Amino acid sequence: MSASNPENRPLVEGPRDPEHDPAASYALEPEYVASLTNRILATSGETKEVLSPLDGAPLAHIPQSSEADIVEAFARARVAQEKWARTPIERRNALLLRLHDMVLDRQAEILDLIVLESGKARKHAFDEPLHIALTARYYARTAAEHLGTERKIGVIPVLTRVEVNHVPKGVVGIISPWNYPFTMALCDGLAAIAAGNAVVAKPDAQTMLTALLGAELLEQAGFPKDLWQVVAGPGSRVGTSMIQKADYICFTGSTATGKLVAQGCAERLIGCSLELGGKNPMIVLADADIERAAEGAVRAAFSNGGQLCVSIERMYVADAIYDRFVERFVARTQAMTLGATLDWGNDMGPLISEDQVTTAKAHVEDAVAKGARVLAGGRARPDLAPHFFEPTILEGVTPDMTVFANETFGPVVSIYRFSDDADAVARANQGDYGLNAAIYSRDGNRARALARQVKAGTVNINEAFGATFASIDAPMGGMRSSGMGRRQGREGILRYTETQSVATQRLMPLAPVLGMSDQTYAKVMTLSLRALNKLGRA
Known part of the structure; x- marks a missing residue:
């Protein structure tokens, strides 16, 4: 049951019989639409009309974000991320499992919005809450394994201890497409927040309502309110602004646009993952x-x-x-x-x-x-x-x-x-x-x-x-022109982290000791390398 739909009423009325009602259409409850669109950080006063592919009738008017709104979205996300990064991973995992159950419980509502906005057959819409539930459960069960500190081989056995940490990048910008509006709006971001990041999301203009329902579910599952910001507007403006502010960009869309995203990220020396076209x-x-x-x-x-x-x-x-x-x-x-x-x-x-x-x-x-x-x-x-x-x-x-x-x-x-x-x-x-x-x-x-x-x-x-x-x-x-980077699995979460190596040297430094000359030190190290090789050390 949704806070925006407290009585669990049908979200739509229709379709009415077109033979008796020429204006037959699907109509979302205005209060429901408002509860979702209020989640967009948008003060420009501009709106964009969304039409349903089922009948061509209007579904909603989506508020559009200004440049100031995008700046504010990233500012809020950064404050939330600093606290979130210190949140125990057990707490993050518990919220992901709660989201898993909520998505399954409210799948009828999710399916309605997906079909209304995208037009796809309901059985294909079902793939989306299924995929999000699988993703939430997977990262809840495996995040600790993927993100945990790893021990590595030191240069001198026993004397050198090396660890590798995976620290969050910060604020991840996610630009998602219309074709799978629930899956693509959430799946990449779930891995990002599981890794300790915040998200600023720009869903496609044609399917904003479904993406906004996803944002509502995250908040109702217990994730901090400002951890997941949603902005709206044309990609040429909003997407470009996001690239200028994010610590990492995840983009799903056409190859032509993906190349522009990659160029923008390269100029700032930030990473990106791109899932692009295919034949x-x-x-x-x-x-x-x-x-x-x-x-x-x-x-x-x-x-x-x-x-x-x-x-x-x-x-x-x-x-x-x-x-x-x-x-x-x-x-x-x-x-x-x-x-x-x-x-x-x-x-x-x-x-x-x-x-x-x-x-x-x-x-x-x-x-x-x-x-x-x-x-x-x-x-x-x-x-x-x-x-x-x-x-x-x-x-x-x-x-x-x-x-x-x-x-x-x-x-x-x-x-x-x-x-x-x-x-x-x-x-x-x-x-x-x-x-x-x-x-x-x-x-x-x-x-x-x-x-x-x-x-x-x-x-x-x-x-x-x-x-x-x-x-x-x-x-x-994808390979070749179908993109770069990977979603899902270990790669799908580690893309949102920076790898940090921490080495602790015990007892003696990596330098001559006790009056040893540099030449003697070089001989000792050479003998050590030969010995370690004979012992089969890496």
Whole structure:
């Protein structure tokens, strides 16, 4: 139960029957919206309207932050962080576990907001509270292990004691995207605060309400109020200001913008982690379970309408099973339930904006004009929702087509034949991206051997993307133009820390003693090094 929704009432009214009410729409309670938007540090007087992709109706007007607000957000965060860094790790972990339970308890409310703001099918929205609960629990259970002081080998056994500390960087700036508005708004920041940092977050303008609900849950779980600040505004202004003030930046978004973020961080000599674009491949080997691969292919290409950084946009299928696989993949795609509602049961919802539809439409039309064939879908469906585009399978795509190498970030996938494993890997590695890949085979050893040859930060065997994404102990991130740094696992929390080495020298200094000459000292040290080498010391 939420403080902003004390009676646990439905957050929305609708949809009303459009046959009897032409103004049928989903409407959030004004008090609920106000309780969330009040969490933004914003005094500019400006607002930005948010529309729901389900029906195009207004959801909220989001207050916009000024430069003074951003300065204030970082000032508050720094004060909170100094105290938070001294908070025992056991206390931090207890709050993360409390958040874990709250997210599961309030998942219906979370799902409503995700679907209302992003348009995705409810079953795909469920992935988000699930992922946040997993992340909170993982770092609550492992933070002490990751952050604890480590003993290292000293130069002189017994006489030199060396320890390595992991100290928080300070205030982390997190710039998150719209496609997974709850997951991306929180998951990176949970690791940051677990490590003793504060966060200033700038969620995407199209999905602010979901991110603000996440901020509310953090506070209600017991995290200090000023530890997690939220600002709003265009990335060109707010994002740039954050880079100028943060001690570290975590960015998820396009490769083009990621390069600008990296440049800004480099100028200040601060670190950053970037998860960027992808044109992700899937390889279906001749020994694959065709039905399992076809089912996985639907999720791989069309989860969240393909608006997923790790979604599959290229499929390479062995000649021996190509026709049978395509038949099953097309049949499963055509059987998908399309809809724009809050209810369970839809396999795909609308895209978030007309820009996404325009890109998908342009890629398909260009491909068809140059000779590609549409095996399924291929059309916009405004009859279902303002920004709906059918799940689309293309065959016969060639390098001169826009869709061949450019990320669509929509429900469009191209399918190709391959002759042997080497051919499949070579084609999967084409291009500059390297975020995610999938391999289907009944032979796990063979598939894992091929995975080592694929240039991608994550590779899923007999799964689309969920096996790596949901395994929080495993790092996730991109190679090449798909980014730098990793979220999740040990890497995901240590990125927010500075490594500090502390060495204590006992009994004698690392210098001549008792009147020993420099020449004698050099001989003694040389003999010591030879002895340690014979003893197998590192």
